[in-house]
Amino acid sequence: MNTSLLQRFGAIDIYLFDQLLKGRFDGCQKVLDAGCGGGRNLVYFLQNGFDVYGNDQNELAIEEVRILSKRLAPHLPTTNFQVASVEAMLFPDTTFDMVICSAVLHFARDKAHFDTMVRSLWRVLAPGGFLFTRLASTIGLENRIVPLGHGRYFLPDGSERYLVDQQTLLNYTQELGGELFEPIKTTNVQDLRCMTTWCVQKM
Template sequence: MDNRLQYQFGNIDIYLFDQLLKGTYAGCHKVLDVGCGGGRNVFYLLQNEFEVHGIDPNPEAIDAVRGLAAQLAPQAPADRFKVAYAEDLPYPDASFDLVISSAVLHFAKGHDHFDAMLRSMWRVLKRGGFFFARLASSMGIEPLIEHLGHGRYLLPDGSERYLVDQDMLLQYTLELGAYLHEPIKTTNVQNLRCMTTWCMQKL
């Protein structure tokens, strides 16, 4: 079996992989992965001359991604990966060409928390930079979810998530002064949950 793709890209989110294949981020240099976990979405970036940074609230995840970076980009300083929260990013305004937020925003505790996380990520993005988000949504499973309050829902798979819908994402896109460089896309996983891809450029 040919494992070259696995060696090159690791276990990257397939929709982030799609953007890389399209060359969307070819002009990006400095990248922040918010909620980086063990580094599944930075495997390729670390090996290809991107300046990769990451935050996660879990210290064990940061230890893991630092270990991965030490293997794939030994010249990169370990302190590029920090224990921090999405709503309180420890970076100056307009620091990054690309901000990745994969499976993070749907852990918001409510509307205010979601707004704080999103605007924090947007703050550190440069003008002309790109924002990639994958997050749970209600799109396509509206009759199957139970509202628990403050934008959080019980999903058919038994999980509790903060859910967005298309109108909400389009309103934020307008408020942030952004451009949707890809249409909003949603994957329905057998009516158990829906995951939406939200790709913006900061104008």
């Protein structure tokens, strides 16, 4: 990989990178990565003057992202990064101009847990703000997955995930009062799993 690109963007989700190239988030100030891990999607934002926050239920991941933040954006307080699950975030309502949640929602235990996580993300998003999510889905893989109950499936890659279909995402978009700012897109990974990008603006 080009070293300068890696330094500028980190190991960023390629679909999040696509939105940056389109200038989608140029007007955003406060950014949250919900389920941030070690901060792979935050390098660009930390280096470009955004007010960056993150949470993850893994304490070691939060320590890692705090170290990253101290190196790239030393003015940010370490308290911006909190140990908490997506459904139990302590951030105030309507705080963020942009919320990222990449490869997290498919770890929901069941429909109720998924619903709680989605509504938690929506709660902290400000009006006009952007919600960027990527999650495993049934789209394009309907005949190769085994239902386990409660919205969970066994995938050909050997994993178990909570999966949604396109209609579920469209229903949430309408119910939450949002609008898609990018069409729903799904990548089929060699018929082993499908990852869907769901991008919603809070109106």
